[in-house]
Amino acid sequence: MKSKTPLSVSTVPARLNPWQKIRPALLIPFLALGMLAGLLVLLNQPTAANAAATLSTPIGSVNTNTTSQTRGRAPLANILYVTTNGSGAVCTIAQPCTLQDAVNASSSGDEIHVAAGLYNDVYGNGVFTQTVQVNKTITLRGGYTSTNWLAEPDPVANETILDGNNQGRVIYIFAAAPTIEGFTIRNGRATIGGGIYKVTIQGSLIQNNRIYNNTAIGGGASGAGIYTQGNDTILNNEIYDNDAVANGAGIYATNSAGSGVVIQNNRIYNNTAGAAGGSTIGGGIFLFSGIMTVDGNEIFGNEANLGGGIGSVPGTTSYLQNNFIYNNRGIVVSTGAGGGILAGGNVHLIHNTIVDNMAPSAGGGVFLPSVQLSILPTVLLPVIQEQVMPVFSVRPAPFLARTTIFLTTQPMLRLMALLPVIPALPVIAETIFICRLVARLSLIRAML
Numbered sequence: 430m431k432s433k434t435p436l437s438v439s440t441v442p443a444r445l446n447p448w449q450k451i452r453p454a455l456l457i458p459f460l461a462l463g464m465l466a467g468l469l470v471l472l473n474q475p476t477a478a479n480a481a482a483t484l485s486t487p488i489g490s491v492n493t494n495t496t497s498q499t500r501g502r503a504p505l506a507n508i509l510y511v512t513t514n515g516s517g518a519v520c521t522i523a524q525p526c527t528l529q530d531a532v533n534a535s536s537s538g539d540e541i542h543v544a545a546g547l548y549n550d551v552y553g554n555g556v557f558t559q560t561v562q563v564n565k566t567i568t569l570r571g572g573y574t575s576t577n578w579l580a581e582p583d584p585v586a587n588e589t590i591l592d593g594n595n596q597g598r599v600i601y602i603f604a605a606a607p608t609i610e611g612f613t614i615r616n617g618r619a620t621i622g623g624g625i626y627k628v629t630i631q632g633s634l635i636q637n638n639r640i641y642n643n644t645a646i647g648g649g650a651s652g653a654g655i656y657t658q659g660n661d662t663i664l665n666n667e668i669y670d671n672d673a674v675a676n677g678a679g680i681y682a683t684n685s686a687g688s689g690v691v692i693q694n695n696r697i698y699n700n701t702a703g704a705a706g707g708s709t710i711g712g713g714i715f716l717f718s719g720i721m722t723v724d725g726n727e728i729f730g731n732e733a734n735l736g737g738g739i740g741s742v743p744g745t746t747s748y749l750q751n752n753f754i755y756n757n758r759g760i761v762v763s764t765g766a767g768g769g770i771l772a773g774g775n776v777h778l779i780h781n782t783i784v785d786n787m788a789p790s791a792g793g794g795v796f797l798p799s800v801q802l803s804i805l806p807t808v809l810l811p812v813i814q815e816q817v818m819p820v821f822s823v824r825p826a827p828f829l830a831r832t833t834i835f836l837t838t839q840p841m842l843r844l845m846a847l848l849p850v851i852p853a854l855p856v857i858a859e860t861i862f863i864c865r866l867v868a869r870l871s872l873i874r875a876m877l
Contacts (some may be wrong), residue, residue: 599624697727723747
């Protein structure tokens with residue numbers, strides 16, 4: 430093999446540095462641009478007055494000096510801090526304030542971080558009495574600890590209690606769409622909305638709260654736990670042991686316009702509407718009007734005359750889906766109906782499980798007061814006793830799909846006499862009815 434003689438330095442072709450090809454005169458424009466950029470930086474430096482204003486801004490507040498703020502960008506949310514012994518209106522980490530003072534000092538988009546403890550002061554505004562009233566689109570969040578505000582909020586370890594002392598409602602919301610999260614809301618007492626009373630159409634977010642032991646009392650008393658008139662989302666709450674003289678002990682939802690109310694992934698239990706009797710509706714949830722979505726909730730142990738678990742009335746379009754509804758009951762011997770659900774209006778029942786609900790008069794599982802049902806061959810169902818029932822309204826009919834309905838001692842559905850031709854038929858698809866009646870069960874093939 431022939432050895433290769435390495436090239437000497439002298440044999441390597443000379444290569445010029447590319448920058449050596451650039452004539453010095455061509456560098457002048459670049460140098461001028463650099464000097465101009467440096468001048469602009471110097472011109473944009475804050476003045477001594479602006480720097481002093483920036484340094485004097487308290488922790489937790491927004492610098493109102495707009496000279497040094499970047500134009501065209503939204504300012505960061507202001508955070509106000511609240512403790513049980515707070516005072517004044519500074520609302521910083523060093524000087525926290527009371528909850529109502531923080532709301533009063535806030536602006537739209539701000540956050541209020543509330544430390545653990547009991548907040549049971551009650552204020553009057555000339556019309557209502559409450560623990561706190563909110564008229565701004567802000568976030569109220571409990572679960573903090575004043576020893577470490579930077580830690581993630583933990584409403585279980587740092588229980589933050591808003592208590593109405595049975596002297597007024599707990600939270601009154603108007604003219605705004607706030608977020609309320611991470612609180613224990615209890616012992617509210619009012620004619621409407623003992624726990625939370627919201628009277629504006631804007632959509633609030635009510636999430637991760639425990640709402641219990643609230644009362645709606647007096648003429649037309651409704652919505653002991655939550656009363657809402659807006660396009661709200663009620664998410665991941667525990668709502669229990671609330672009592673209403675009239676309707677909707679756990680939640681009363683009404684909406685006349687907009688996207689409607691979404692009630693999702695809550696546990697709603699042991700609420701009672703009308704313990705003394707009367708034509709009360711919706712122990713757990715009462716849906717009065719508008720578009721309502723009730724999705725993925727566990728609803729049990731609630732009581733009302735009509736619709737122990739859920740009560741929906743004509744004028745409402747309700748989507749009831751993926752719920753577990755059990756051990757609810759109607760409580761009036763002569764008229765109690767729809768232990769699980771009173772399905773009035775345009776009700777869509779989709780993929781729910783409805784088990785062991787009771788009603789002394791009619792429809793232990795589901796009471797359909799406003800539909801006509803025709804049974805034709807195809808889906809395998811147990812025989813359900815055919816009965817004539819009161820009609821609140823004839824249409825629209827409900828949609829039932831992939832729903833399992835269980836019952837103990839009463840017929841699950843109260844049906845009208847069968848009609849040969851019905852313009853608006855309800856649809857039952859992939860629906861399983863299981864009942865344990867005293868009489869022997871027969872099976873028929875039925876389909877709509």
